[in-house]
Amino acid sequence: MPSLEEILIQSNDMPWRAKSLKGVHEKMLWRDDATGASVALIKFEKGASIPTPHLHASNQMMFCLSGHYEYTKTGVTLKPGSFYCNPKGNVHGPTLAHEETVVVEIYDGPHYPVRPDWYDNDEDAR
Structure with a gap:
């Protein structure tokens, strides 16, 4: 495994x-x-x-x-300061951003087993 470098x-x-x-x-x-x-900042516009x-x-x-970001089926809601952990293989969603929302999103491996149909390219799903 390659070693990490300080960044x-x-x-x-x-942008x-x-x-x-x-x-x-x-x-x-x-x-x-x-x-x-990966580690990324993700921004959801209101209504996304x-x-x-x-x-x-x-x-x-x-x-x-x-x-304010909600998993609409379960009512799980993220607001500033909320931490959410979703285990591998757990079915979740759909979601809704009730207002513009920014999250730090971390994956400890690949994002999806196959590209979801809501993305039209592989880069968006990795």
């Missing part, structure tokens, strides 16, 4: 990259291409949503920096 990223200097799912943007802070693990239930190929963790 410092000024995320305020990075948001629009994903192919309307209203969703990211700033990729770190990714291990060998394992698929993940439209269907889905699962991940690894553990997903999110820390909410701002906004």
Whole structure:
């Protein structure tokens, strides 16, 4: 396994990259291409949503920096200071951003077992 190197990223200097799912943007802070693990800032515009239930190929963790983001089927709600941990293989969603929301999203491996149909390219699903 390659060793990590010390890095410092000024995320305020990075542009948001629009994903192919309307209203969703990211700033990729770190990714291990060998394992698929990653750390990113994700911004959901008000009204943006993940439209269907889905699962991940690894553990997903999110820390909410701002906004109001809800898993509509279960009522699980992220607000500033909320930490959410979703284990590998757990079906969850759909979701809705009730207001513009920014989260730190961490995966300890690849994001999806297969690309979800709401993305039109592989880059958005990794």
